[in-house]
């Protein structure tokens with residue numbers, strides 16, 4: 001018996017005695033005889049989940065990184081496209097001004113982007129931390145991002 005057949009057997013055994021809705025269409029799967037929902041045809045499987053996933057601080061951390069990253073990328077992208085057009089028509093002074101004003105935002109996106117990727121890739125390690133440690137990571141990230149954004153605006157103005 002292969003892993004898939006055993007999983008399907010466990011699923012049908014579970015659904016003989018328990019009721020569960022289809023995750024796609026919410027149709028009741030009680031007494032299901034295969035791994036396909038009879039209503040919508042979705043393949044279903046039996047899984048083990050945790051009711052105690054500590055996601056709140058991780059989601060907050062992602063937002064603390066994604067908001068400055070998105071802001072910097074949109075700002076640099078939008079003004080960069082405009083500056084490139086002006087450069088195309090021969091105004092080299094304006095492109096130098098753009099580089100002088102935008103480089104902190106380029107650095108900010110270069111800082112927050114990889115941190116965002118690291119937060120996603122190392123999520124399981126983050127989830128295992130105590131909540132006080134998660135909160136500390138979040139607070140340090142917010143302080144770093146606020147200081148970085150502040151430095152960007154201070155430099156630009």
Ligand SMILES: [Zn+2]
Pocket residue numbers: 022023024025026027037038039040041042
């Ligand atoms: Zn369904």
